[in-house]
Amino acid sequence: MSIHPNDVWEPSSDRHTGTGALYSDAARDHLWMHFTRHSVFEDREEGGLGHSVPIITKGEGWRIWDDRGNEYIDALAGLFVTNVGHGRTEIAEAMAKQASELAFFPLWSYAHPRAIELAERLAHNAPGDLNRVFFTTGGGEAVETAWKLAKQYFKLTGKPTKHKVISRSVAYHGTPQGALSITGIPDAKLPFEPLVPGGHKVPNTNIYRAPEHLREDEKAFGRWAADRIAEAIEFEGPDSVAAVFLEPVQNSGGCFPPPAGYFDRVREICDEYDVLLVSDETICAFGRIGSMFACQDLGYQPDIITTAKGITSGYAPSG
Ligand SMILES: Cc1ncc(COP(=O)(O)O)c(C=O)c1O
DSSP states (O other): OOOOGGGGGSOOOOOBOTTSOBHHHHHHHHOOOTTOOGGGGSOGGGTSOOOOOOOEEEEEBTEEEETTOOEEEOTTHHHHTOTTOBOOHHHHHHHHHHHHHOOOOOOSSOOOHHHHHHHHHHHHHSSTTOOOOOOOSSHHHHHHHHHHHHHHHHHHTTOTTOOEEEEETTOOOOSSHHHHHHOOOHHHHGGGOSOOTTEEEEOOOOGGGSOGGGTTOHHHHHHHHHHHHHHHHHHHOGGGEEEEEEOSSBOTTTOBOOOTTHHHHHHHHHHHHTOEEEEEOTTTTTTTSSSSSHHHHHTOOOSEEEOOGGGTTTSSOOO
């Protein structure tokens, strides 16, 4: 079916919820959507634009359909989530089998087979000596947890004042309070400030916005950008900095791959100042840029990897 782009936002089908409301009306009235300008969906008489909420009802591979039967390419895989595509019945069947066997049990002194098997599999595939997995419910919680882990690690190893985090401007690392401190997007943080103290920003690796004299020389730019991390650690005080959080390919701001030599220099800096290098692979892991973990493609060894999304391809929330 071919559609005019303007048609997409017109009133959706007449499918109703259990209470008899149109899906799009019930969504407008009761569903709080993420990063969404809700006024777009409010009635015109109330100052809105009167659009109906698009309702996605079905997916198969890389294709999705709305409730009027319009077909779309799910080009972002949800939000970099559905790595293996929609409609994988083998995953649905495995989930149904697990749900009928054991719904939930805390990993609190106990373990269960699926958690053990997945932890073992991830450990075997992780680079270097990374060999232990802490499960969370998503990327933001993984980032939050990695920050806590870094702080606790230094408390237990005789450097209790190391607690701050360096990350890059315009980088997105999630929305819980700690992760939002690490996130480098001022507009996303402003409504929730003050956030967790200790998040400091350095320039990102967008070569188009590099200082003019470095725009033609990727290696020199990589060195310069990495050295800003050393500078920030010196400025904040090496005894106060616990970790550097970086995405292998920074998604927010336009997908910035690391310039040549960037991660080699970052690794050197982290070693020199005894700062943990956290590779935030919430988006980049599980084949998105090639290997199981993107740091393997880019040839650097992190101290911690945070991940989520593709780990379950969105069939269940996990990180
Ligand atoms: C690099 C990065 N870290 C953390 C997150 C937060 O993940 P989640 O939305 O699963 O909390 C995201 C989400 O896109 C991300 O891209």
